[in-house]
Amino acid sequence: MHELSGVGDFSPLLTIFGIVGVVLLFIIFRSFRILWEFERGVVFTLGRFWKIKGPGLILVFPGIQKMTRVDLRVIVLDIPTQEVISRDNVSLQVNAVLYFRVIDPQRAIINVEDFFEATSQLAQTTLRSVLGQHELDVILAEREKLNTSLQRILDEQTETWGIKVSNVEIKQVDLNESMIRAIAKQAEAERDRRAKIIHAEGELQASDKLLKAAQTLAKQPQTMVLRYLQTLGSIAEENNSTIVFPLPIELMPMIEGLTKNKKE
Secondary structure, three states: OHHHHHHHOOHHHHHHHHHHHHHHHHHHHHHEEEEOOOEEEEEEEOOEEEEEEOOEEEEOOOOOEEEEEEEOOOEEEEEEEEEEEOOOOOEEEEEEEEEEEEOOHHHHHHOOOOHHHHHHHHHHHHHHHHHOOOOHHHHHHOHHHHHHHHHHHHHHHOHHHOEEEEEEEEEEEEOOHHHHHHHHHHHHHHHHHHHHHHHHHHHHHHHHHHHHHHHHHHHOHHHHHHHHHHHHHHHHHHOOOOOOOOOOHHHHHHHHHHHHHHHO
């Protein structure tokens, strides 16, 4: 009986050791983390930044250390539709897309609470601010220049967050119906203006050519007679009926001169 009671006295210790062993195994199991090639882990020890780990298998001690995963791939951020008032007081509905990535995980976690939300809000305000400085014609015609300006401004402002803005693209610019009709009328008026200018330029060139031709004919009277006779011949070919034309008196000497030259 005494031997049995002695063995039974060790059962609490075995139970404690078993619990401790299970806890240690659980802690060891939880200490191992796997980071993908495009991920980095920002590790803090007792609240202080320690180092950036990854990729691959890393060890993080629970309770003492804390790790935050950061994705290094390019993130596509859709900027919601913003109401913009252009410089010439035109109301627009504009949306865009932003491409950025984290290049410094330490600053992205420490310098800003939520770098994704911060970048989104900054992109919205910057879009309204930049487009509001330009007139409607510039916004519609020089989109590439505006994209470059937005990218440069956002990249400068997010640099302290460890973020690189690679590209900004304005996707769509919407106008109200009255403004669309006004733009259509303006475009039609512009086309009419260009047509009138082209017609006027054609008339000017034609009159200039006619003036030069008249000056040339005036220098050589015989040429004037030949041109007159050629015109009569063309009219005769087009009409079968007999047509009588008065012959200008001033052309008679020229015709007589031509006739004498042929006889000689």
